[in-house]
Amino acid sequence: MRSVALAFPDDPSSPVWTADRLAPSAGAGEARPTGHAALDAELPGGGWPAAGLTELLLPAPGCGELRLLAPALAASAQLWVAPPLQPYAPALAALGLAVDRLTVATPATPADAAWAAEQALRSGTLAAVVWWQGETPLLPATLRRLHLAAIEGGTPLFALRPAAQRAQSSPAPLRLALEPIGPSRLAIEVFKRRGPPMAAPLALTLPGLPLAARRARRLSTSTAGLSDAVVRPALAGLAA
Secondary structure: OOOOOOOOOOOOOOOOOOOOOOOOOOOOOOOEOOOOHHHHOOOHHHOEOOOEEEEEEEOOOOOOHHHHHHHHHOOOOEEEEOOOOEEOHHHHHHOOOOHHHEEEEOOOOHHHHHHHHHHHHHHOOOOEEEEEOOOOOOOHHHHHHHHHHHHHOOOEEEEEEEHHHHHOOOOOOEEEEEEEEEOOEEEEEEEEOOOOOOOOOEEEEOOOOOHHHHHHHHHOHHHOOOOOOEEOHHHHHHOO
16 A cells, blocks of 8 residues: 655645644635634634524523624624514614614424525525524434525524534534523533634623613513513514
8 A cells, every 4th residue: 555645734824724723714705703802713714604504502592692693793684583582672773783684584383494594595685694493403404405505695594503402413614502601701612613622611701781681681570581682572562
């Protein structure tokens, strides 16, 4: 058998990627800054993938995912699919989100939710699609189809999935696990990325809750323990 010696460059600017350093990007196109410098330093390309599937695994909805994503989603046209609670427009605006450019879809079934997300991604007309999966597991083929649709449409898909789905195989090149560690602090483990494993989870301080969100949370027992911008049914008229 003939042996071949392979030499890998040590120069980080080299076009050859080696697994001991972060890849230039986790998905198609240029990465987009997350708005959190410490997190950017842990992500290939220095931010969220500009297209394709990114997974955020949550212990429960409302653990801080919106405040984490808000800087990257600010003032952009986007679709939210199957949010677990009614979004609260004043609080979203305080986070910098353009509520007049936000569309919320509440499909009746997980299959309908996947279809809605796929059609929006393939249109290529949105800056992002955010999808709360719910407890029903997804087929790997569904995830692959959505990932390809997001790449073809040049759109990032943020899939907010239950932490219990961590062991499931996924085509997403970037997967993060979120865990609250305080009122405005979030432990983030990037457990899948094109690069070396993280030495330890990142402890990130999130922006403070907007006043409107704090008031809505005090008014409603149904949102007890949630730290994101949601609204109880009685305030549905204020929702985007």
